[in-house]
Amino acid sequence: MSDTAAPAPAPGHHTQLWSVDDHLADILAAVRPLDPIELQLPDAQGCVLVEDVTVPVALPPFDNSSMDGYAVRTADVSGATEEFPAVLTVIGDVAAGSGSLPEVGPGQTARIMTGAPLPPGAEAVVPVEWTDGGAGGGAVTSMRPAAGGGPGGASGEVRVYRSAQARAHVRSRGSDVRAGDLALEAGTVLGPPQIGLLAAIGRDRVRVRPRPRVVVLSTGSELVQPGEQLGAGQIYDSNSFALTAAARDAGAIAYRVGAVTDDAQTLRATIEDQLIRADMVVTTGGVSVGAYDVVKEALSSVGDEDEAGSGIDFRTLAMQPGKPQGFGSIGRDHTPLLALPGNPVSSYVSFELFVRPAIRALMGLKDVHRPMVRATLATDKPLSSPSGRRQYLRATYDAEAATITPVGGAGSHLVAALAHADALIVVPEDSVSVQPGTEVDVVLIG
Known part of the structure; x- marks a missing residue:
C-alpha cells in the first residue's frame, strides 16, 4: 500500500487520487471470510471446504x-x-x-x-x-x-x-482411493464431481464456508425495468442484471433489487431493508459529483449510525473506466458495501476488479483474482491512454496465437462491445500509447 493510502476506509469523501492497487488492497484487508457452517451435500455445492476429508473406506470397497x-x-x-x-x-x-x-x-x-x-x-x-x-x-x-x-x-x-x-x-478393491487417503483438501470448491466423491465415501454433510449472499441494486430515476415501456429520457436498467449474474458467476447467492429512484430517503430505506439477507451490498450509479448523485447522501447514515467503524469512503481512482468508487461497511454487522459507477462498462469493469475479489475473499478462497496473461496487441493502429490512469480496454483473447484484439471503443457506455469481450487489456498509468505488436498484460474475464 502506498504512503498516500489509508490503512482502512474512513467515512467521508477524499479528493486525492487513489491507485487501483491501493483501493483493492483496502477492500481485501477489510473483508473477512464468512464463518464456517456444516451443510448437507446438496446444499454444499459451490461452497469452499474448510476441512481435509479423508477416505474412511476404500473405493471400490x-x-x-x-x-x-x-x-x-x-x-x-x-x-x-x-x-x-x-x-x-x-x-x-x-x-x-x-x-x-x-x-x-x-x-x-x-x-x-x-x-x-x-x-x-x-x-x-x-x-x-x-x-x-x-x-x-x-x-x-x-x-x-x-x-x-x-x-x-x-x-x-x-x-x-x-x-x-x-x-x-x-x-x-481400493483401485480408486484407499482408506486413509486424502479425498479433498481444505480450500476446495465443491462442484458436482467433488459432491459425488463425498457421497461415494459415505459423507452426507461437510463443513464449509457458505456462499456469500450479495444484494445488487442500481440507482437512477431514468431507469426502467426490461419489458416495460420506455418514456422520454429513460433507459433500461442493465447494470443490476449484469452485476447479479456476475456475482453468481463469482460464486455468490445474488439477489437483484429493482432500480431505486434518485431519492436519498428511499435508497436508504431500501438498503436497510436488504441488510437482513446480505453478506455484501453492491450499488451502481450515483457516486460521482452530479447534483442527483444521492448514493453518498443516502449512505452517510444507513443502518446504525452510531456503530463505530461503519461508513462509506468515496474515492477518485486513477483508472479508466471506473474513476468514482465507494467502499466501506454499513449496519450493526458491518456489512461490506461497494458503490460502483453507473455507466455499464465502468460498472462491470469495477465489479471485475473490486467486487469479484471481495466475493471470493468472503468465500475463503486463497486466489481471488482473475487469471492474467501476457499477449501481443493485434491492432492496426496504436492504442491511446490517458496519462496517469490505468486503462482497461475490452478485448478478445486468442489463446493459441497469444494475441489480444480490442473490441469497440473506450466509451464507458458501449455495452454491446462488452458483450463480445472475454478479456481486458491493461494499459499502465505511465503509458499514453501502446504500439501494435507490443506485449501487454491481459485480464481474462471469459
Whole structure:
C-alpha cells in the first residue's frame, strides 16, 4: 500500500487520487471470510471446504466386475477359441448388491453383472460377448439376471470362446482411493464431481464456508425495468442484471433489487431493508459529483449510525473506466458495501476488479483474482491512454496465437462491445500509447 493510502476506509469523501492497487488492497484487508457452517451435500455445492476429508473406506470397497459376463478361473479358459471353446458349468448368478456369493470351483463359472462382487475362487471376468450366453449357440450381447438374482438363479453350461488373464475386467478393491487417503483438501470448491466423491465415501454433510449472499441494486430515476415501456429520457436498467449474474458467476447467492429512484430517503430505506439477507451490498450509479448523485447522501447514515467503524469512503481512482468508487461497511454487522459507477462498462469493469475479489475473499478462497496473461496487441493502429490512469480496454483473447484484439471503443457506455469481450487489456498509468505488436498484460474475464 502506498504512503498516500489509508490503512482502512474512513467515512467521508477524499479528493486525492487513489491507485487501483491501493483501493483493492483496502477492500481485501477489510473483508473477512464468512464463518464456517456444516451443510448437507446438496446444499454444499459451490461452497469452499474448510476441512481435509479423508477416505474412511476404500473405493471400490470390494473386487467387482466391470462387465456383464462370467466369473471364471483363468486355468479353465486357457486356450479357449471359437473352434474349441471352454465349456463351464454355471453355478449361479451374482448381481450388483449380492451378499451371499457362490464359490467358483474347477470347471465352474458364475454369471456376473457389472458392479457385482467377484465371487470367491474366480480370478477374472469374461464378457458375455466372448460366450454363447449359455444358449448353446451363437454369441449374445446382453444379459439379464435370472429370477431371484442370487446363487442358484442360473444353471446349465456356457461356452467361452476366448481366454482371459488374471484380473481381466475386474475392478480391484481400493483401485480408486484407499482408506486413509486424502479425498479433498481444505480450500476446495465443491462442484458436482467433488459432491459425488463425498457421497461415494459415505459423507452426507461437510463443513464449509457458505456462499456469500450479495444484494445488487442500481440507482437512477431514468431507469426502467426490461419489458416495460420506455418514456422520454429513460433507459433500461442493465447494470443490476449484469452485476447479479456476475456475482453468481463469482460464486455468490445474488439477489437483484429493482432500480431505486434518485431519492436519498428511499435508497436508504431500501438498503436497510436488504441488510437482513446480505453478506455484501453492491450499488451502481450515483457516486460521482452530479447534483442527483444521492448514493453518498443516502449512505452517510444507513443502518446504525452510531456503530463505530461503519461508513462509506468515496474515492477518485486513477483508472479508466471506473474513476468514482465507494467502499466501506454499513449496519450493526458491518456489512461490506461497494458503490460502483453507473455507466455499464465502468460498472462491470469495477465489479471485475473490486467486487469479484471481495466475493471470493468472503468465500475463503486463497486466489481471488482473475487469471492474467501476457499477449501481443493485434491492432492496426496504436492504442491511446490517458496519462496517469490505468486503462482497461475490452478485448478478445486468442489463446493459441497469444494475441489480444480490442473490441469497440473506450466509451464507458458501449455495452454491446462488452458483450463480445472475454478479456481486458491493461494499459499502465505511465503509458499514453501502446504500439501494435507490443506485449501487454491481459485480464481474462471469459
